[in-house]
Amino acid sequence: MNKDLEMMSNRCATCNETYCVSKISLFSHLDREDMETVIRKIHRQSYQKGEFLFQAGDAAERLWIVNEGSIKVFTYTPEGKEQILYLLSSGDFLGDLNLFKKNAYPYYAAALEPTRLCTLTRENFQEILREVPDISEKVLTYAYDRITNLEELVQTVTSKNIGKRIAKLLIHFLEHFGLERNGVLEITFPVSREDMANYLGLTRETVSRQLSQFQSEGIIDMKGNRQILIRNRKALEDHTL
Amino acid sequence: MNKDLEMMSNRCATCNETYCVSKISLFSHLDREDMETVIRKIHRQSYQKGEFLFQAGDAAERLWIVNEGSIKVFTYTPEGKEQILYLLSSGDFLGDLNLFKKNAYPYYAAALEPTRLCTLTRENFQEILREVPDISEKVLTYAYDRITNLEELVQTVTSKNIGKRIAKLLIHFLEHFGLERNGVLEITFPVSREDMANYLGLTRETVSRQLSQFQSEGIIDMKGNRQILIRNRKALEDHTL
DNA sequence: TGGTCGCTGTGATTGGAATCACGTTATCAT
DNA sequence: ATGATAACGTGATTCCAATCACAGCGACCA
16 A cells, blocks of 8 residues: 555655545545545645634635644634634545535634645545545545534533533543653644633633643643643543543 | 325325425425335334433434424433433434444434424435435535534534523524414424523523513513514524624 | 412522733744 | 743632522413
Protein backbone atom coordinates (compact mmCIF):
# COMPACT_ATOMS: atom_id res chain seq x y z
CA MET A 1 0.00 0.00 0.00
CA ASN A 2 2.72 2.45 0.95
CA LYS A 3 4.56 1.40 -2.14
CA ASP A 4 1.54 2.17 -4.24
CA LEU A 5 1.31 5.56 -2.66
CA GLU A 6 4.94 6.32 -3.29
CA MET A 7 4.58 5.40 -6.92
CA MET A 8 1.95 8.02 -7.50
CA SER A 9 2.91 10.84 -9.79
CA ASN A 10 0.89 13.93 -8.85
CA ARG A 11 2.40 15.37 -5.74
CA CYS A 12 1.60 18.68 -4.18
CA ALA A 13 4.14 21.47 -3.95
CA THR A 14 3.45 22.37 -0.30
CA CYS A 15 2.45 18.99 1.06
CA ASN A 16 2.47 15.38 0.09
CA GLU A 17 -1.03 15.14 -1.23
CA THR A 18 -1.09 11.38 -1.26
CA TYR A 19 -0.96 11.68 2.49
CA CYS A 20 -3.73 14.28 2.46
CA VAL A 21 -6.07 11.96 0.60
CA SER A 22 -5.11 8.71 2.23
CA LYS A 23 -5.47 9.99 5.77
CA ILE A 24 -9.09 11.02 5.45
CA SER A 25 -11.20 7.97 5.91
CA LEU A 26 -13.66 9.07 3.26
CA PHE A 27 -11.03 8.10 0.70
CA SER A 28 -8.48 6.05 2.60
CA HIS A 29 -9.92 2.70 1.55
CA LEU A 30 -9.61 3.46 -2.18
CA ASP A 31 -7.24 1.57 -4.42
CA ARG A 32 -4.43 3.34 -6.23
CA GLU A 33 -6.38 4.12 -9.37
CA ASP A 34 -9.39 5.62 -7.60
CA MET A 35 -7.17 7.59 -5.30
CA GLU A 36 -5.36 9.13 -8.23
CA THR A 37 -8.72 10.11 -9.69
CA VAL A 38 -9.47 11.94 -6.46
CA ILE A 39 -6.03 13.51 -6.17
CA ARG A 40 -6.21 15.06 -9.60
CA LYS A 41 -9.39 16.90 -8.64
CA ILE A 42 -8.18 18.28 -5.34
CA HIS A 43 -7.26 21.90 -4.75
CA ARG A 44 -5.16 23.11 -1.86
CA GLN A 45 -5.48 26.16 0.30
CA SER A 46 -3.72 27.58 3.33
CA TYR A 47 -5.14 29.81 6.03
CA GLN A 48 -3.51 31.75 8.79
CA LYS A 49 -4.71 31.81 12.36
CA GLY A 50 -8.00 33.70 12.59
CA GLU A 51 -8.60 33.71 8.84
CA PHE A 52 -12.10 32.77 7.69
CA LEU A 53 -12.73 29.85 5.34
CA PHE A 54 -16.22 31.15 4.78
CA GLN A 55 -18.89 33.26 6.40
CA ALA A 56 -22.52 32.51 7.16
CA GLY A 57 -24.50 33.19 4.01
CA ASP A 58 -21.71 32.27 1.59
CA ALA A 59 -22.73 29.77 -1.08
CA ALA A 60 -21.74 26.25 -0.04
CA GLU A 61 -19.96 24.78 -3.01
CA ARG A 62 -16.99 22.82 -1.85
CA LEU A 63 -15.92 20.02 0.39
CA TRP A 64 -13.23 21.07 2.87
CA ILE A 65 -10.75 18.56 4.21
CA VAL A 66 -8.41 19.52 7.03
CA ASN A 67 -4.92 18.40 6.11
CA GLU A 68 -2.96 20.05 8.89
CA GLY A 69 -4.04 22.48 11.59
CA SER A 70 -7.51 23.01 13.02
CA ILE A 71 -10.75 24.81 12.34
CA LYS A 72 -13.66 26.08 14.39
CA VAL A 73 -17.18 26.19 13.00
CA PHE A 74 -19.47 28.59 14.81
CA THR A 75 -22.39 31.00 14.85
CA TYR A 76 -23.02 34.15 16.80
CA THR A 77 -25.76 34.48 19.39
CA PRO A 78 -27.89 37.65 19.17
CA GLU A 79 -25.89 38.92 22.15
CA GLY A 80 -22.76 38.67 19.99
CA LYS A 81 -21.25 35.65 21.69
CA GLU A 82 -19.73 32.83 19.68
CA GLN A 83 -21.35 29.41 19.81
CA ILE A 84 -18.88 26.84 18.49
CA LEU A 85 -20.52 23.79 16.88
CA TYR A 86 -17.55 21.84 15.61
CA LEU A 87 -13.85 21.71 16.26
CA LEU A 88 -12.12 20.04 13.32
CA SER A 89 -8.58 18.76 13.06
CA SER A 90 -6.44 16.78 10.66
CA GLY A 91 -8.50 14.29 8.65
CA ASP A 92 -11.87 15.84 9.48
CA PHE A 93 -13.99 17.29 6.73
CA LEU A 94 -16.70 19.87 6.37
CA GLY A 95 -19.38 20.80 3.89
CA ASP A 96 -20.04 17.32 2.56
CA LEU A 97 -23.79 17.31 3.05
CA ASN A 98 -24.16 20.90 1.89
CA LEU A 99 -23.07 19.71 -1.54
CA PHE A 100 -26.27 17.74 -1.98
CA LYS A 101 -28.41 20.82 -1.68
CA LYS A 102 -27.54 24.12 -3.30
CA ASN A 103 -27.58 26.39 -0.31
CA ALA A 104 -25.66 28.81 1.89
CA TYR A 105 -23.60 28.01 4.93
CA PRO A 106 -25.56 28.57 8.13
CA TYR A 107 -22.36 29.30 10.08
CA TYR A 108 -18.83 30.66 10.01
CA ALA A 109 -15.57 28.69 9.80
CA ALA A 110 -12.17 30.04 10.78
CA ALA A 111 -8.67 28.64 11.24
CA LEU A 112 -7.50 28.27 14.84
CA GLU A 113 -3.86 28.07 13.78
CA PRO A 114 -1.96 28.03 10.49
CA THR A 115 -3.95 25.42 8.59
CA ARG A 116 -3.70 23.64 5.25
CA LEU A 117 -6.81 22.29 3.60
CA CYS A 118 -7.63 20.18 0.58
CA THR A 119 -10.85 21.13 -1.20
CA LEU A 120 -13.12 19.62 -3.82
CA THR A 121 -15.69 21.59 -5.78
CA ARG A 122 -19.28 20.38 -5.87
CA GLU A 123 -18.84 19.27 -9.48
CA ASN A 124 -15.66 17.34 -8.75
CA PHE A 125 -17.14 15.71 -5.67
CA GLN A 126 -20.20 14.63 -7.61
CA GLU A 127 -17.97 13.24 -10.36
CA ILE A 128 -16.15 11.22 -7.74
CA LEU A 129 -19.44 9.94 -6.30
CA ARG A 130 -20.42 8.76 -9.77
CA GLU A 131 -17.06 7.17 -10.50
CA VAL A 132 -16.62 5.61 -7.05
CA PRO A 133 -20.15 4.82 -5.92
CA ASP A 134 -19.35 3.27 -2.56
CA ILE A 135 -18.13 6.64 -1.33
CA SER A 136 -21.74 7.76 -0.97
CA GLU A 137 -22.24 4.95 1.49
CA LYS A 138 -19.24 6.28 3.41
CA VAL A 139 -20.79 9.73 3.42
CA LEU A 140 -23.91 8.25 4.98
CA THR A 141 -21.84 6.55 7.64
CA TYR A 142 -20.23 9.86 8.49
CA ALA A 143 -23.56 11.62 8.56
CA TYR A 144 -24.61 9.00 11.07
CA ASP A 145 -21.50 9.63 13.19
CA ARG A 146 -22.08 13.35 13.06
CA ILE A 147 -25.66 12.92 14.22
CA THR A 148 -24.47 10.73 17.07
CA ASN A 149 -21.91 13.35 18.09
CA LEU A 150 -24.48 16.11 17.99
CA GLU A 151 -26.88 14.03 20.07
CA GLU A 152 -24.12 13.62 22.63
CA LEU A 153 -23.32 17.33 22.48
CA VAL A 154 -26.96 18.12 23.27
CA GLN A 155 -26.78 15.88 26.30
CA THR A 156 -23.49 17.44 27.34
CA VAL A 157 -24.61 21.05 27.11
CA THR A 158 -27.94 20.41 28.82
CA SER A 159 -26.09 18.82 31.71
CA LYS A 160 -26.10 21.06 34.75
CA ASN A 161 -22.83 19.56 35.90
CA ILE A 162 -20.08 21.89 34.74
CA GLY A 163 -17.25 19.61 35.83
CA LYS A 164 -18.66 16.85 33.67
CA ARG A 165 -18.91 19.03 30.61
CA ILE A 166 -15.32 20.22 30.90
CA ALA A 167 -14.00 16.74 31.68
CA LYS A 168 -15.68 15.47 28.51
CA LEU A 169 -14.06 18.22 26.48
CA LEU A 170 -10.65 17.39 27.91
CA ILE A 171 -11.09 13.71 27.02
CA HIS A 172 -12.12 14.76 23.53
CA PHE A 173 -8.98 16.88 23.16
CA LEU A 174 -6.89 14.09 24.61
CA GLU A 175 -8.12 11.78 21.88
CA HIS A 176 -7.55 14.30 19.10
CA PHE A 177 -4.52 16.28 20.19
CA GLY A 178 -3.01 14.25 23.02
CA LEU A 179 0.41 12.61 22.93
CA GLU A 180 2.46 10.69 25.43
CA ARG A 181 5.80 12.20 26.41
CA ASN A 182 7.99 10.50 29.00
CA GLY A 183 5.02 8.49 30.11
CA VAL A 184 2.89 11.58 30.71
CA LEU A 185 -0.19 12.42 28.66
CA GLU A 186 0.07 15.90 27.25
CA ILE A 187 -2.48 17.97 25.36
CA THR A 188 -1.49 20.95 23.25
CA PHE A 189 -4.68 22.91 22.73
CA PRO A 190 -5.71 24.45 19.44
CA VAL A 191 -8.17 26.66 21.32
CA SER A 192 -8.21 29.37 23.96
CA ARG A 193 -10.14 29.17 27.22
CA GLU A 194 -12.72 31.41 25.66
CA ASP A 195 -13.14 29.03 22.71
CA MET A 196 -13.67 26.16 25.14
CA ALA A 197 -16.29 28.24 26.92
CA ASN A 198 -17.99 29.09 23.62
CA TYR A 199 -18.13 25.43 22.71
CA LEU A 200 -19.66 24.41 26.03
CA GLY A 201 -21.98 27.39 26.34
CA LEU A 202 -20.15 28.67 29.43
CA THR A 203 -18.01 31.69 30.27
CA ARG A 204 -14.24 31.95 30.21
CA GLU A 205 -14.14 32.45 33.98
CA THR A 206 -16.15 29.31 34.70
CA VAL A 207 -13.82 27.23 32.54
CA SER A 208 -10.78 28.71 34.27
CA ARG A 209 -12.18 27.98 37.70
CA GLN A 210 -13.05 24.39 36.84
CA LEU A 211 -9.60 23.76 35.37
CA SER A 212 -8.05 25.19 38.54
CA GLN A 213 -10.30 22.83 40.47
CA PHE A 214 -9.06 19.84 38.47
CA GLN A 215 -5.50 21.00 39.06
CA SER A 216 -6.00 21.27 42.81
CA GLU A 217 -7.44 17.74 42.74
CA GLY A 218 -4.19 16.58 41.10
CA ILE A 219 -5.98 15.45 37.95
CA ILE A 220 -4.30 17.85 35.54
CA ASP A 221 -1.34 20.18 35.45
CA MET A 222 -1.51 23.36 33.42
CA LYS A 223 1.70 24.38 31.64
CA GLY A 224 1.14 27.83 30.18
CA ASN A 225 -2.09 28.61 28.39
CA ARG A 226 -2.02 26.00 25.68
CA GLN A 227 -0.69 22.91 27.37
CA ILE A 228 -2.12 20.56 29.94
CA LEU A 229 -0.63 17.41 31.39
CA ILE A 230 -3.09 14.70 32.35
CA ARG A 231 -1.90 13.34 35.68
CA ASN A 232 -4.86 11.08 36.38
CA ARG A 233 -6.83 10.05 33.35
CA LYS A 234 -9.00 7.65 35.30
CA ALA A 235 -10.17 10.38 37.66
CA LEU A 236 -10.91 12.63 34.69
CA GLU A 237 -12.98 9.91 33.05
CA ASP A 238 -14.86 9.35 36.30
CA HIS A 239 -15.88 13.01 36.14
CA THR A 240 -17.55 12.41 32.76
CA LEU A 241 -19.98 9.85 34.19
CA MET B 1 -52.28 10.29 -8.59
CA ASN B 2 -55.15 9.87 -6.16
CA LYS B 3 -56.79 7.58 -8.64
CA ASP B 4 -53.63 5.49 -8.76
CA LEU B 5 -53.66 5.28 -5.02
CA GLU B 6 -57.26 4.19 -4.90
CA MET B 7 -56.59 1.47 -7.39
CA MET B 8 -54.03 -0.15 -5.17
CA SER B 9 -54.93 -3.52 -3.84
CA ASN B 10 -53.19 -4.12 -0.52
CA ARG B 11 -54.95 -2.11 2.09
CA CYS B 12 -54.35 -2.28 5.78
CA ALA B 13 -56.97 -3.52 8.19
CA THR B 14 -56.55 -0.76 10.77
CA CYS B 15 -55.52 2.12 8.53
CA ASN B 16 -55.36 3.04 4.92
CA GLU B 17 -51.78 2.12 4.25
CA THR B 18 -51.58 3.88 0.95
CA TYR B 19 -51.96 7.01 2.98
CA CYS B 20 -49.33 5.82 5.42
CA VAL B 21 -46.79 5.38 2.66
CA SER B 22 -47.68 8.35 0.53
CA LYS B 23 -47.62 10.83 3.36
CA ILE B 24 -44.04 10.20 4.36
CA SER B 25 -41.80 12.14 2.05
CA LEU B 26 -39.24 9.37 1.90
CA PHE B 27 -41.66 7.50 -0.34
CA SER B 28 -44.23 10.07 -1.41
CA HIS B 29 -42.56 10.81 -4.76
CA LEU B 30 -42.68 7.17 -5.88
CA ASP B 31 -44.82 6.04 -8.79
CA ARG B 32 -47.56 3.50 -8.32
CA GLU B 33 -45.46 0.46 -8.99
CA ASP B 34 -42.64 1.40 -6.61
CA MET B 35 -45.12 2.37 -3.94
CA GLU B 36 -46.79 -1.01 -4.13
CA THR B 37 -43.38 -2.61 -3.72
CA VAL B 38 -42.94 -0.65 -0.51
CA ILE B 39 -46.46 -1.29 0.77
CA ARG B 40 -46.12 -5.04 0.47
CA LYS B 41 -43.08 -4.97 2.77
CA ILE B 42 -44.55 -2.79 5.49
CA HIS B 43 -45.65 -4.07 8.89
CA ARG B 44 -47.97 -2.18 11.19
CA GLN B 45 -47.93 -1.74 14.92
CA SER B 46 -49.92 0.18 17.50
CA TYR B 47 -48.77 1.50 20.84
CA GLN B 48 -50.64 2.95 23.77
CA LYS B 49 -49.67 6.05 25.61
CA GLY B 50 -46.47 5.46 27.57
CA GLU B 51 -45.63 2.20 25.83
CA PHE B 52 -42.03 1.76 24.68
CA LEU B 53 -41.15 1.12 21.03
CA PHE B 54 -37.67 0.12 22.14
CA GLN B 55 -35.19 0.61 24.92
CA ALA B 56 -31.59 1.75 24.87
CA GLY B 57 -29.46 -1.27 24.07
CA ASP B 58 -32.06 -3.03 21.93
CA ALA B 59 -30.77 -4.13 18.54
CA ALA B 60 -31.70 -1.55 15.88
CA GLU B 61 -33.21 -3.50 13.05
CA ARG B 62 -36.18 -1.64 11.71
CA LEU B 63 -37.26 1.64 10.27
CA TRP B 64 -40.14 3.20 12.21
CA ILE B 65 -42.60 5.50 10.48
CA VAL B 66 -45.15 7.44 12.52
CA ASN B 67 -48.53 7.07 10.89
CA GLU B 68 -50.69 8.64 13.54
CA GLY B 69 -49.88 9.84 17.03
CA SER B 70 -46.54 10.99 18.41
CA ILE B 71 -43.35 9.63 19.87
CA LYS B 72 -40.61 10.88 22.16
CA VAL B 73 -37.02 9.73 21.81
CA PHE B 74 -34.93 10.24 24.92
CA THR B 75 -32.11 9.24 27.23
CA TYR B 76 -31.71 9.44 30.97
CA THR B 77 -29.15 11.67 32.65
CA PRO B 78 -27.09 10.03 35.42
CA GLU B 79 -29.32 11.92 37.86
CA GLY B 80 -32.30 10.05 36.39
CA LYS B 81 -33.84 12.93 34.52
CA GLU B 82 -35.13 12.46 31.00
CA GLN B 83 -33.40 14.29 28.16
CA ILE B 84 -35.67 14.29 25.12
CA LEU B 85 -33.81 14.39 21.80
CA TYR B 86 -36.63 14.14 19.27
CA LEU B 87 -40.36 14.64 19.23
CA LEU B 88 -41.84 12.83 16.24
CA SER B 89 -45.29 13.10 14.76
CA SER B 90 -47.20 11.89 11.74
CA GLY B 91 -44.91 11.39 8.74
CA ASP B 92 -41.68 11.48 10.71
CA PHE B 93 -39.48 8.43 10.80
CA LEU B 94 -36.87 6.96 13.06
CA GLY B 95 -34.06 4.47 12.86
CA ASP B 96 -33.17 5.00 9.22
CA LEU B 97 -29.45 5.55 9.70
CA ASN B 98 -29.16 2.81 12.30
CA LEU B 99 -29.99 0.36 9.53
CA PHE B 100 -26.68 1.02 7.80
CA LYS B 101 -24.69 -0.12 10.80
CA LYS B 102 -25.58 -3.16 12.84
CA ASN B 103 -25.85 -1.64 16.26
CA ALA B 104 -27.98 -0.97 19.30
CA TYR B 105 -30.22 2.03 19.94
CA PRO B 106 -28.47 4.62 22.08
CA TYR B 107 -31.79 5.84 23.46
CA TYR B 108 -35.38 5.02 24.38
CA ALA B 109 -38.53 5.68 22.36
CA ALA B 110 -42.05 5.78 23.78
CA ALA B 111 -45.52 6.74 22.56
CA LEU B 112 -46.89 10.03 23.89
CA GLU B 113 -50.45 9.08 22.97
CA PRO B 114 -52.14 6.16 21.22
CA THR B 115 -49.92 5.83 18.16
CA ARG B 116 -49.90 3.76 14.99
CA LEU B 117 -46.65 3.03 13.22
CA CYS B 118 -45.55 1.45 9.97
CA THR B 119 -42.30 -0.47 10.16
CA LEU B 120 -39.79 -1.95 7.72
CA THR B 121 -37.18 -4.51 8.67
CA ARG B 122 -33.55 -3.87 7.80
CA GLU B 123 -33.72 -6.52 5.07
CA ASN B 124 -36.85 -5.06 3.52
CA PHE B 125 -35.50 -1.53 3.68
CA GLN B 126 -32.28 -2.60 2.00
CA GLU B 127 -34.27 -4.40 -0.69
CA ILE B 128 -36.16 -1.20 -1.33
CA LEU B 129 -32.93 0.78 -1.52
CA ARG B 130 -31.66 -1.64 -4.15
CA GLU B 131 -34.90 -1.62 -6.13
CA VAL B 132 -35.49 2.13 -5.87
CA PRO B 133 -32.00 3.61 -5.77
CA ASP B 134 -32.93 7.29 -5.55
CA ILE B 135 -34.36 6.68 -2.08
CA SER B 136 -30.82 6.57 -0.71
CA GLU B 137 -30.35 10.12 -1.94
CA LYS B 138 -33.53 11.04 -0.05
CA VAL B 139 -32.14 9.43 3.07
CA LEU B 140 -29.07 11.63 2.75
CA THR B 141 -31.23 14.70 2.41
CA TYR B 142 -33.04 13.77 5.61
CA ALA B 143 -29.78 13.10 7.40
CA TYR B 144 -28.81 16.60 6.39
CA ASP B 145 -32.06 18.03 7.77
CA ARG B 146 -31.62 16.13 10.99
CA ILE B 147 -28.11 17.49 11.42
CA THR B 148 -29.40 20.99 10.79
CA ASN B 149 -32.11 20.52 13.41
CA LEU B 150 -29.64 19.19 15.95
CA GLU B 151 -27.29 22.10 15.27
CA GLU B 152 -30.19 24.43 15.97
CA LEU B 153 -31.10 22.49 19.10
CA VAL B 154 -27.54 22.91 20.39
CA GLN B 155 -27.83 26.63 19.87
CA THR B 156 -31.22 26.68 21.53
CA VAL B 157 -30.22 24.79 24.64
CA THR B 158 -26.98 26.71 25.13
CA SER B 159 -28.92 29.96 24.98
CA LYS B 160 -29.20 31.52 28.41
CA ASN B 161 -32.46 33.15 27.40
CA ILE B 162 -35.24 30.94 28.71
CA GLY B 163 -38.00 32.90 26.98
CA LYS B 164 -36.33 32.35 23.65
CA ARG B 165 -36.01 28.61 24.13
CA ILE B 166 -39.66 28.22 25.06
CA ALA B 167 -40.85 30.52 22.29
CA LYS B 168 -38.93 28.39 19.78
CA LEU B 169 -40.56 25.26 21.13
CA LEU B 170 -44.02 26.80 20.85
CA ILE B 171 -43.34 27.79 17.22
CA HIS B 172 -42.16 24.25 16.56
CA PHE B 173 -45.36 22.82 18.02
CA LEU B 174 -47.40 25.38 16.12
CA GLU B 175 -45.91 24.11 12.86
CA HIS B 176 -46.42 20.45 13.72
CA PHE B 177 -49.61 20.38 15.77
CA GLY B 178 -51.17 23.78 15.23
CA LEU B 179 -54.46 24.42 13.50
CA GLU B 180 -56.57 27.47 12.84
CA ARG B 181 -60.04 27.52 14.39
CA ASN B 182 -62.30 30.55 13.95
CA GLY B 183 -59.25 32.56 12.92
CA VAL B 184 -57.37 31.66 16.09
CA LEU B 185 -54.22 29.56 16.09
CA GLU B 186 -54.59 26.64 18.45
CA ILE B 187 -52.04 24.05 19.56
CA THR B 188 -53.05 20.75 21.10
CA PHE B 189 -49.94 19.44 22.79
CA PRO B 190 -48.78 15.84 22.65
CA VAL B 191 -46.54 16.50 25.66
CA SER B 192 -46.79 17.50 29.29
CA ARG B 193 -45.04 20.52 30.81
CA GLU B 194 -42.47 18.14 32.18
CA ASP B 195 -41.76 16.73 28.71
CA MET B 196 -41.24 20.25 27.40
CA ALA B 197 -38.82 20.90 30.22
CA ASN B 198 -36.99 17.66 29.50
CA TYR B 199 -36.63 18.62 25.88
CA LEU B 200 -35.23 22.06 26.67
CA GLY B 201 -33.08 20.99 29.59
CA LEU B 202 -35.15 23.01 32.08
CA THR B 203 -37.46 22.25 34.97
CA ARG B 204 -41.23 21.95 34.92
CA GLU B 205 -41.58 25.01 37.14
CA THR B 206 -39.50 27.21 34.88
CA VAL B 207 -41.59 26.23 31.86
CA SER B 208 -44.80 26.94 33.78
CA ARG B 209 -43.59 30.35 34.86
CA GLN B 210 -42.48 31.35 31.38
CA LEU B 211 -45.80 30.27 29.89
CA SER B 212 -47.61 32.33 32.53
CA GLN B 213 -45.37 35.22 31.55
CA PHE B 214 -46.34 34.86 27.89
CA GLN B 215 -49.97 34.72 28.93
CA SER B 216 -49.70 37.90 30.99
CA GLU B 217 -48.09 39.56 27.95
CA GLY B 218 -51.17 38.60 25.94
CA ILE B 219 -49.14 36.41 23.57
CA ILE B 220 -50.81 33.12 24.42
CA ASP B 221 -53.89 31.84 26.20
CA MET B 222 -53.75 28.54 28.04
CA LYS B 223 -56.88 26.38 27.88
CA GLY B 224 -56.43 23.46 30.23
CA ASN B 225 -53.16 21.59 30.33
CA ARG B 226 -52.92 20.48 26.74
CA GLN B 227 -54.17 23.42 24.73
CA ILE B 228 -52.76 26.83 24.00
CA LEU B 229 -54.19 29.58 21.80
CA ILE B 230 -51.66 31.78 20.06
CA ARG B 231 -52.98 35.33 20.38
CA ASN B 232 -49.97 37.11 18.90
CA ARG B 233 -47.77 34.98 16.71
CA LYS B 234 -45.61 37.91 15.68
CA ALA B 235 -44.70 38.71 19.29
CA LEU B 236 -43.91 35.05 19.91
CA GLU B 237 -41.61 34.97 16.90
CA ASP B 238 -39.90 38.12 18.08
CA HIS B 239 -39.06 36.27 21.28
CA THR B 240 -37.18 33.63 19.28
CA LEU B 241 -34.69 36.16 17.85
C1' DT C 1 -71.33 12.66 38.61
C1' DG C 2 -68.38 12.58 42.05
C1' DG C 3 -63.95 11.18 43.71
C1' DT C 4 -59.25 10.29 43.08
C1' DC C 5 -54.70 10.96 41.53
C1' DG C 6 -51.60 13.07 38.73
C1' DC C 7 -50.44 17.38 36.65
C1' DT C 8 -49.88 22.18 37.06
C1' DG C 9 -49.08 27.09 38.91
C1' DT C 10 -46.81 29.83 42.13
C1' DG C 11 -44.50 31.56 46.35
C1' DA C 12 -40.06 31.25 49.26
C1' DT C 13 -35.55 29.90 49.46
C1' DT C 14 -31.15 28.26 47.85
C1' DG C 15 -27.34 27.57 44.97
C1' DG C 16 -24.26 28.27 41.48
C1' DA C 17 -22.87 30.42 37.22
C1' DA C 18 -22.64 35.08 35.08
C1' DT C 19 -20.92 39.37 35.60
C1' DC C 20 -17.79 42.88 37.04
C1' DA C 21 -13.28 44.18 38.31
C1' DC C 22 -8.46 43.90 38.44
C1' DG C 23 -3.90 42.04 39.05
C1' DT C 24 -0.97 38.52 36.81
C1' DT C 25 0.96 35.78 33.26
C1' DA C 26 1.88 34.28 28.65
C1' DT C 27 2.75 35.21 23.97
C1' DC C 28 4.41 37.51 20.08
C1' DA C 29 6.79 40.95 17.38
C1' DT C 30 10.58 43.75 17.19
C1' DA D 1 15.91 40.15 25.33
C1' DT D 2 12.26 43.23 26.03
C1' DG D 3 8.23 45.57 25.90
C1' DA D 4 3.44 45.56 24.26
C1' DT D 5 -0.74 43.29 24.22
C1' DA D 6 -3.79 39.81 24.63
C1' DA D 7 -5.10 35.88 27.43
C1' DC D 8 -5.74 34.16 31.88
C1' DG D 9 -6.91 33.45 37.13
C1' DT D 10 -9.48 34.80 40.86
C1' DG D 11 -12.15 37.48 44.27
C1' DA D 12 -16.72 40.00 45.19
C1' DT D 13 -21.18 40.60 43.85
C1' DT D 14 -25.45 39.92 41.33
C1' DC D 15 -28.89 37.50 39.14
C1' DC D 16 -31.75 33.90 37.79
C1' DA D 17 -33.06 29.17 37.46
C1' DA D 18 -33.29 25.01 40.54
C1' DT D 19 -35.22 23.33 44.39
C1' DC D 20 -38.61 22.80 47.94
C1' DA D 21 -43.28 23.09 49.39
C1' DC D 22 -48.06 23.18 48.74
C1' DA D 23 -52.54 24.54 46.95
C1' DG D 24 -55.59 24.31 42.95
C1' DC D 25 -57.11 22.33 38.87
C1' DG D 26 -58.05 18.79 35.34
C1' DA D 27 -58.46 14.32 33.39
C1' DC D 28 -60.18 10.02 33.81
C1' DC D 29 -62.43 6.12 35.83
C1' DA D 30 -65.93 3.87 38.47
